Amino acid sequence: MFRNYENCGDNVELLYKNMYKNQTLKKKMIIKSKLKFDKKYKIKDVFDLLNKVVDSSDPDADFPQIFHGYQTAQAIKDNYFESNRLKDIKIMDLFTNEEWFLLDNEYKILYDTTIDKFYGNIECWDWLILIGLIHDLGKVLVLEEFGGYDEWFSVGDIYPLGCNFSKSNIYYDKKYHKLCCDDNETIGLGMYKKGCGFDNVEMTFSHDYYFAEVLKKSNTKLPEEAIYIVQYHSFYAWHSPRNNIRGYVEFSSKKDWNMLPMLKLFQKADLYSKKDDLNDRFDYELFDNLIDKYIGEFIQM
Ligand SMILES: [Fe+2]
């Protein structure tokens, strides 16, 4: 069982308690305003730096962090690219039965197709493997040279600030979000408009937001979809409903619904890559070629 929070010890719960208490809108805005992205790093050096990070929000993390990047990339290649399997993946199969049942008819109709037909505008998909490799590089935020941020500003699930806290967030029942000095219970939509889209919502500060910004500032050749995955891959309250509630639907836009199957496709590989049976049978040559093709040697951090 992956992402099993039942027996994962107190560390994970404590991390979320701290996150719900300390992630305020004001603090996020201050952190955001201080980010400069004025240092140039060799992307391969960032791989080494990531290995210094320990992520206590990750219930399955027994390996160095970059190992998870290699595993995710390899799982994407094996599961989606061998014999061109991507084209046979039905969007419906990315949802659990319960989740599918609860979707509005409008989306059941929209999603009644395969991944490659739904995203007919995408001709070449190989960047998805690269995103598997690099999606967690932003976790270096906890290291001194990247600001030494507390873990609750770097890892774990993300969620919108400045509005009500959704019941679909992990540990909702523990009511830790009540410890936050932001009003997150009685303001409803808060500072946002219905359907404004997640790109117009202030999410918690995390490795997702940070590394998506890094990629934007680094002038990569990655498509918009790739950066969207990096930015929202930890938004579990939205992409993977808990207790049959898809959180924050009120802010979702047409773009977010269009990107949901892509997030789910990615998330399946992100999760299931944490099996040890992959060992270290990694296609390093392919990964290097993809870095060259889409990013080059350096990124701005
Ligand atoms: Fe992540």
Ligand SMILES: [Fe+2]
């Ligand atoms: Fe991951």
